[in-house]
Amino acid sequence: MQETFIKVNNLCKSFPGVKALNNINLEIKKGEVHVLLGENGAGKSTFVKILSGVYKSDSGSFSLDNSECNFNSPGEAFKNGISVIYQETSLIPKLTVIQNIFLGIEYTKKIFSIIDNKRLLKEYKEICNNLGFNLPTNKTVKTLGIAEQKMVEILKSLVHKAKFIIMDEPTDSLSKTEIEHLFEIIYKLKKENITILYITHNLEEVFKIADRITVFRDGKKVNTVSVKDIRMEDIVNMMIGMDLPKTLANPSSKQNKKEILKVDNVNKDGIIKNVSFSAYCGEILGIVGLIGAGKTELARIIFGSDKFESGKIFINNKFCNIKSPIDAINAGLCMVPEDRKRDGLILKHEVYKNITISNLKKISTNIVLSKKKEIDVSKNVVEQLNIKISSLDQITRELSGGNQQKLVIAKWLIAEPKILILDEPTRGIDIGSKYEVYKIIRELAGNGVCIIFISSEVPEIMNIADRILVMKKGEIIDEFKRGVSQIKVMNTMLGV
Amino acid sequence: MRFKIKNNGQKNFLPKLKGSLIKKYGILIGFLFISIVISIITPNFLTLKNILNIMKQSSIIGTMAIGTTFVIIGGGFDISVGSLLALTSAMVLGLQSYIPWYLAVVVVLLVGAFIGFINGVLTAKVKIVAIIVTLGTMTILRGLTYLYTGGYPVIGTSESFQFIGSGVIGGIPFPIIIWIVMVIFWQFMLSKTKLGRYTLALGGNKEASRLSGVPVDFYLIMTFVIGGLMAALSGIIYASRINSVSPLAGQGYELDAIAATVIGGTSVAGGEGTVVGTLVGVLLLSVISNVFNLLGVQVYIQYVIKGVTILAVVGFDSYSRFRR
Numbered sequence: 001m002q003e004t005f006i007k008v009n010n011l012c013k014s015f016p017g018v019k020a021l022n023n024i025n026l027e028i029k030k031g032e033v034h035v036l037l038g039e040n041g042a043g044k045s046t047f048v049k050i051l052s053g054v055y056k057s058d059s060g061s062f063s064l065d066n067s068e069c070n071f072n073s074p075g076e077a078f079k080n081g082i083s084v085i086y087q088e089t090s091l092i093p094k095l096t097v098i099q100n101i102f103l104g105i106e107y108t109k110k111i112f113s114i115i116d117n118k119r120l121l122k123e124y125k126e127i128c129n130n131l132g133f134n135l136p137t138n139k140t141v142k143t144l145g146i147a148e149q150k151m152v153e154i155l156k157s158l159v160h161k162a163k164f165i166i167m168d169e170p171t172d173s174l175s176k177t178e179i180e181h182l183f184e185i186i187y188k189l190k191k192e193n194i195t196i197l198y199i200t201h202n203l204e205e206v207f208k209i210a211d212r213i214t215v216f217r218d219g220k221k222v223n224t225v226s227v228k229d230i231r232m233e234d235i236v237n238m239m240i241g242m243d244l245p246k247t248l249a250n251p252s253s254k255q256n257k258k259e260i261l262k263v264d265n266v267n268k269d270g271i272i273k274n275v276s277f278s279a280y281c282g283e284i285l286g287i288v289g290l291i292g293a294g295k296t297e298l299a300r301i302i303f304g305s306d307k308f309e310s311g312k313i314f315i316n317n318k319f320c321n322i323k324s325p326i327d328a329i330n331a332g333l334c335m336v337p338e339d340r341k342r343d344g345l346i347l348k349h350e351v352y353k354n355i356t357i358s359n360l361k362k363i364s365t366n367i368v369l370s371k372k373k374e375i376d377v378s379k380n381v382v383e384q385l386n387i388k389i390s391s392l393d394q395i396t397r398e399l400s401g402g403n404q405q406k407l408v409i410a411k412w413l414i415a416e417p418k419i420l421i422l423d424e425p426t427r428g429i430d431i432g433s434k435y436e437v438y439k440i441i442r443e444l445a446g447n448g449v450c451i452i453f454i455s456s457e458v459p460e461i462m463n464i465a466d467r468i469l470v471m472k473k474g475e476i477i478d479e480f481k482r483g484v485s486q487i488k489v490m491n492t493m494l495g496v
Numbered sequence: 497m498r499f500k501i502k503n504n505g506q507k508n509f510l511p512k513l514k515g516s517l518i519k520k521y522g523i524l525i526g527f528l529f530i531s532i533v534i535s536i537i538t539p540n541f542l543t544l545k546n547i548l549n550i551m552k553q554s555s556i557i558g559t560m561a562i563g564t565t566f567v568i569i570g571g572g573f574d575i576s577v578g579s580l581l582a583l584t585s586a587m588v589l590g591l592q593s594y595i596p597w598y599l600a601v602v603v604v605l606l607v608g609a610f611i612g613f614i615n616g617v618l619t620a621k622v623k624i625v626a627i628i629v630t631l632g633t634m635t636i637l638r639g640l641t642y643l644y645t646g647g648y649p650v651i652g653t654s655e656s657f658q659f660i661g662s663g664v665i666g667g668i669p670f671p672i673i674i675w676i677v678m679v680i681f682w683q684f685m686l687s688k689t690k691l692g693r694y695t696l697a698l699g700g701n702k703e704a705s706r707l708s709g710v711p712v713d714f715y716l717i718m719t720f721v722i723g724g725l726m727a728a729l730s731g732i733i734y735a736s737r738i739n740s741v742s743p744l745a746g747q748g749y750e751l752d753a754i755a756a757t758v759i760g761g762t763s764v765a766g767g768e769g770t771v772v773g774t775l776v777g778v779l780l781l782s783v784i785s786n787v788f789n790l791l792g793v794q795v796y797i798q799y800v801i802k803g804v805t806i807l808a809v810v811g812f813d814s815y816s817r818f819r820r
Contacts, residue, residue, distance in 0.1 A: 329709040343707050346700035348767050357708045360690050368688050
C-alpha cells in the first residue's frame, strides 16, 4: 500500500507512579485516517503529546517522513507539519477568521512590516476552494459555531503546511450534522494526501472514517488492525480486555411514586419556555435533546446557578426559593455540571480536597477540619466508586477523564443528595468508565435518590432512564416511558 | 492499607515523592542554604543580636504579608495595604490625644478591616478587577493620610503604646512575638478551618467552588478583610516602633509583601500557598538586605539584587512547573 509516514519505535514515557506508555511501536501510512482507541488512562493523550512536542519521551523515538523527530516544543512540531486539533478550540476568539488562520505567518510588505491582506485573502481563497469550504472571512471566531471553529482550525493547520493532523476527540461538542460535515472535511483532507490520526471514544465514528485502527490499553499497544477486518465487539474487547455485559441492570424496582421535585412553569428569556415536570424518588428521569435545546440551562436554573424569570420549584411538596447553589444543596439538590474541568473540579488541588468541599461539616470537629475524618470519608467514597488514584494527595489534574467525572460524583455523594442532576456525565469518558457511571447512578436510584440524567445521546438515555423527557428549543415537547423505540425518541427530538 | 485499585499496582495511599518534597520545601531549603553560606562569609551574621534584629525589622512587612497571602490565595490582589499602613499608623498615634491607646488600637484595627471590606465588596460584588480596585483605594488612602496629618509627621503621646513596637519579653522583641503568633494563628486558619479551605478553593476555581456550594463572594470579601486587618496591625507596630509617622510611611511596602508572598510559594494565580511559606519569603528578603548592609554594599545595588532574587526564585518555580 502507501508508504510509511510516521514510524514510532519503542516509545516509553513514565510519570511518577505510572508507566503511561510502554514500548509503543506504530506505523502510520501516508494519507490514511488512523484511529487511535483506548480507555481513558490508556495512554492516548500522552502519545499525542509526545508526537506534538508537549512531552518528551523517556526512551524510544519516532520519525516523520523518514527523518528523526526530536521536538522541544509544540511550536517546533507545528513548524514541522504536525498539527493537533484539540477538543477545546485553541483559536483566539476576538480575532477574525483570517487573522486566526494566518497567525504566526502574516505576510508583510517590505516597508514597516504592514500586513499584506490581499495576499492573505488570495491564499485563503485558494485553500478554501480546494476543500470546498465557505467561511465568512471577517467575522470574529467567537461568533462562529463550534463546527465552524473546527474548520478554522483545520484551515489554520493547512495554511501552516500541516502534513499530519491529529484530531483529539473532535466530535465531542458537535451536533450530528456538524459531525457529518467534519467527516466530509476529513475525506477531502485524505484526498489531499494528508495523514490523520483520529482519537475518539465513539466507536460508530470509527467505522465511518477509519482506514486502520490502533488500540491502546494500559500504556501498551494491543493491536493495529484494518477496519475492514473487524467487528465492533472485537474492538470493545480489545479496549477493555474483557466482554461487556450486553445490557444494563433492570430499572430500579424500588421506585415509589413519591414526588420529590416539581418544576412549575419555568421561563427564562426565550431559552427556557414554560417548562413543567415532576420527578420521583428512586427514579432516573432522562432529559434528552439536541445541543442548544436548553437542557443545560434548565439544569443550571433548577440548581440555582443561573437566574430565571418566572416559575416555581417545589421540593418535597414545599415551595423552594432557590437563589444560589447553596440553597439548592441545602434542599438536597445537587448537580454534576456539564464541563467537569471548568465547573466541577479544582484541578490544581488534591483529590481529597475536591471530594470534601461540598460538605466540610462532615469532616469537622467544632470548627476545625479533621484530617483523619477527611481521609476516612474520602477513602470510603473513592473505594465505593472505584476511582483510580495513586494517593488521596494526587493532584486532580493528573487523573483521567473518567476518574475526574467519578470524583465530581463522589463530591456529591458526600453531600448526601435527595435529587442529583447529572449533565452529560459520560461525555468524553471511556466505555469502561461509562458503564461504571451508569452502575453508580443505578445504585443511587436504588437507594431512593431521584436522578435527573441529561444527555444528547439517545441510546444512552434509552439505556439508563426510567422515563424520558424530550426537550427542543427550550421546551419539553414529549414524554416517554422506558421501552419506547429509539427511532421514536430520535424523531421527536429532531422534529421529524 | 487494604484498598482496591484496579489495573495499577499501587496500593499505597501516601507515597511522598522526592519531587513534591523539593517543590514543597524548596524555598525553605534555599533559605537555609543561603543562610549557611552567609554565616560563613560574614561572621557578624550568625549572632543572636543580628538575627533578632533581622526578625524585628521583618515583623512589619511580615505581619502585612500574612494578609497579602490570604488575598492572593483567594485569587485577589491588594496593593492598597502600604497606604493603609500609613493611614492606620498615623491614626493610632493621632487618636491617642483623645482616647486611650488601646482604644485607638481597636479603632484602627476596625478601620483596617473596614477598608478591606470595601476592597472586597468592590471586587466581589461590583466586579472590578482587584488590582484596579486597590489601585483606587491605595490612592484614596494616601490622600486621606495627607488630609489627616496635614502633611506633617504625627507624634504619639502614650508611652505604654510604645511597648508594642519596642518592648521585649524574655529577651525577644515584642513585634517578633506578635508576628510569629499571627503566622501560627493564620496558618492554622488556612489549613484547618473552613475559612482557609474555602479561600483555597475560591482561588483554585471560583466557578467550581460556587457550584459546590461555597459562598464565594463572602469568602472573597473575607480575604480582603484579613488583608486590611493585617495591614492595620502592621501599621500599629510601625507607629509604635518609631512613635512618629510621616504621611509618606509605608510606600512600597505592599510590593515587598507581595514579593515575599510569591517567593514563599503562593501561586499568583491563586489557590495555592501557605502563611509559613510567606514567613520564609519575608526572612529571605530581609537576610539578603541584611547581608549587604553588613558587607557595606550600596543601598542602590540592593534594590537591583532584590529584584533579581524575586525573579530568580519565582522564575525557577514557575519554569519547573511549566516543564512538568
